[in-house]
Amino acid sequence: MSGLASVFAREARLAWSGGGGPAGPAAFFLAAITLAPLAIGPAPEVLAAAGPGLMGFAALLSVLQSAERLYGDDFADGTLDLYALTPMGLPLLCLAKTLGQGLATLWPLPAIALAGGLMYGVPVQASLMLAAALLAAIPALVLLAGFAGALAAGVRRSGLLIALIAAPLMVPVLIFAAGAGRSGFEGDERALANLGLTAALSLGAIALTPFGIAAAVRSRLG
Amino acid sequence: MSGLASVFAREARLAWSGGGGPAGPAAFFLAAITLAPLAIGPAPEVLAAAGPGLMGFAALLSVLQSAERLYGDDFADGTLDLYALTPMGLPLLCLAKTLGQGLATLWPLPAIALAGGLMYGVPVQASLMLAAALLAAIPALVLLAGFAGALAAGVRRSGLLIALIAAPLMVPVLIFAAGAGRSGFEGDERALANLGLTAALSLGAIALTPFGIAAAVRSRLG
Amino acid sequence: MLSYFSNPQRFDGLARRAIPVLGVLTVLLLAAGVWLSFFGSPPDYQQGETVRIMYVHVPAAYMAMALYAALAGASFVFFVWRHALADAAAEVIAPIGAVFTVLALVTGSLWGKPMWGTWWEWDARMTSVLVLLLVYLGYMALRAALEDAQQAARAGAVLAMAGVINLVIVKFSVEWWSSLHQPASVIRFDGPTIHASQLWPLAVMALGYTMLAAWLVFYRLRSRALIQRARQTERRKLQAARQAQSTEGGLT
């Protein structure tokens, strides 16, 4: 158990020391939600309606952005070989590693989504619902990104490949998380159900993806 | 001059052989425009209004996605040192390299944007305008991404850093390109002006960014 | 059964005989299916003549999913038993499945124009089939990107198995999200709800598509094996030549 904790802590530390921790994803997310209105145009109805979805989509993209380094670095510098030989077993290690990096870098997203929702003219309650849904979605998104990242580790232009692999797997998470925000906006009582489903997907991801990630890592050691 | 051509050809070839050439960005772009409606919801008015902007934004992201490898690989495997010592001079080399990789990988985007526009319910003429605007925007986007990529080469989590550096620089391009699509949609005669401005930005980028990229590369050799 | 085909000669023998049979079956079934679709079935009382697109569309959609299931199954077999033929089958199935997926998308959207007045709608079923296409593309891209054949095989197998989630989504999307698209009416627990005059041409076409896919898979598997064998002999010759050269005292 202390092994799990130390892997988690190390990955969080590495994310801080090398990449500025949460600054990067936060700024990317912020940039995405600021640029989108520039591209979409300023019509308030459109923005408010598209807001929750856009935010969910931007969150997905910022998770993808950092996915490349998640396993790519370890592959290039030989750490992956070492991880495969640890006493705690690869699946547990991958779980701790992925969540350690993911949570250390992505925790500001829900707060920014809340502020962003208000900026887009989404009502307060719906914005809160959106923020909660993002919070619930992050573990699932991060673990799926980790799975794709492990498969594509060290491949040329792996960023694109990872996006292509992970995006389809993330579809359900995206639908429920953005759905929670949207139904919140439309004053719909399905919001809570959507939130619950999002959380359930994250739990499912915690239970299942570590084995997928470990298998992916093993397949790349050959 | 044959040096320029051979650098261009090599980068285009490398983009094909390792990363599947245009398949990656095309698939990423397709994934982005497929997922966005899942998040935003199927309401046709919202989608048609947001369409051109979303497409412009997705194009920007797929350019950014490949930016990390553009100079990051060369930094890691020592090629950047060699490029700095070439007879043709670094700025020209960087121009040829960046455009070679960019054009080899991104040429399908306008065509996909056309199809995507139609799928989002954007009228044919506006979709055509959008595709043309993207075509005009690609050189500028690629060169700006290359500039950011060179600055961040070899830095941990450089993908995020690149997004932060390049995104603000790309804002004007995005505004004019998406603007062309939007004014086309709104039946507005500003569309052509927007298209012209986008092309002008690309020409400006070809004239200026090579020096910026070369300086960025030099700063990373230390 | 598995170990039986691990002998390449034996598989080649089977394939050599199966390919012409499948080819003939494909042509016959498709010809009969097309005839039935156009002349052997009435226009729909609601949809008129456009209903005939169904006979192209529905089997294509069904093949898109069935081939993914086959891809995942072959991947599972390879992952557990390391059976090289299973990996070859997975590699060969993917592009064929992607083509059927494109066919389902194109015919579906051709149908959508007369039926719903739009080429495309972000409806759950249609979108999830588009996502299925992405899964196919991702699988092929991953294999293409990994240079080492062994790594490509193993990583591809892992991804293909994970992608099965998407099949579930395609299948149930119509029930989960209220949708424009038809709910299942042929493959249901309580039996088909479709009229027999439509069921027949549909069934024949579906069988024809299946034979076509099987024919393509066997054909490509065999040509892949032949290419590999040719490469091997070439390499052996090269090696022999080099050995002869080096004993003359040239290089080492």
Added chain:
Amino acid sequence: MTTALADLPAMPALLPAALDVAGLSLSRGEVRLIADLDLALAPGDALLLTGPNGTGKTTLLRALAGFVRPDRGAVTHEGEPADTIGWLGHADGLKPNETLRQALRFWAGLHGTPRHAILPLLRLLAIDALIDRPAGHLSRGQQRRAALARVALTGRPLWLLDEPAGPLDGAGRERLADLVGWHRGRGGIVIAATHQVLDWPGAKTLALRAAA
């Protein structure tokens, strides 16, 4: 130098190690690199893999670690590979932004090795003064030494080292020999691929030859 060696703290006893390779055949692409290799190593043994470039030293080490699947034959460890192997590949497995202290504490903790073993090991390898430097600011040879310390901190009995001495200077090679001697004295096994002449007393040599 031997003073530094004497400084090494008592570390937890090694698990029993033994390696048995029977009829091992390996290939890369379609080229057979190693055919029907038999090999048995007992506690205290050292084996040097030598041979021209491209004869399969790295491939063999990766197969012994279980990363590469053999065409035929078997590698039998006493115990699980994941419990017995200390690995050093061509790459050092260091993070440019992590200091040696941070990195080695992490690896020691993961393997249940007490922290007070770190500093004496670094002293033995003559990089104790660099303990608070990020690995990215070390020279090539300094990085290699740090990676060797990491292997020792795993507390694993079977060390697989791929060109451990490549970027080391003369003194570094002697210190490596000391480290390996200490490990063998505790009942460990060392297998190393090398192009350098390594004077490890009593080490066997397996010279790979170019495939036909």
Added chain:
Amino acid sequence: MTTALADLPAMPALLPAALDVAGLSLSRGEVRLIADLDLALAPGDALLLTGPNGTGKTTLLRALAGFVRPDRGAVTHEGEPADTIGWLGHADGLKPNETLRQALRFWAGLHGTPRHAILPLLRLLAIDALIDRPAGHLSRGQQRRAALARVALTGRPLWLLDEPAGPLDGAGRERLADLVGWHRGRGGIVIAATHQVLDWPGAKTLALRAAA
């Protein structure tokens, strides 16, 4: 071996080379690595940089190439650095997906060296059989040899080589010596950092010492 050497085709004549280093001081972080170094090399000269790990060999080479700015002093080349230097760093500068043929054709073309020089050079380095392999499928030493061929194909007079022989086997080191001898015979200069003993006739040695 000398047969292979005799096979080397006439390549375009080298530009005149000469290197003059006066009062050069270099540091990394806040550590002064090299103080007041004077050095003059004429056509045909070879210089071996030796010294313990971390004494600044790599840093010095990068300064000679113009990548690192000196604290004090000057490096004077005959001609522009960008026209005279052939560089081999710790990394090989190969692309895993590019075959040797593709890569070397590219570099030869970029430097205006005729293509027919490629094959004899690979033959000299004994990797001609691998010419159609992607670089990612080569062993460590094979990659190093390919990188050496690339340096030779630049047709540049001043070669700066950072541990050229690290991953090379014995035969590889001899072939490297042949290559260097050929280059010096044409009026080239070679400076190499090394931990291996390299028997290059008439080569000077600069032994760096650890900073105080």
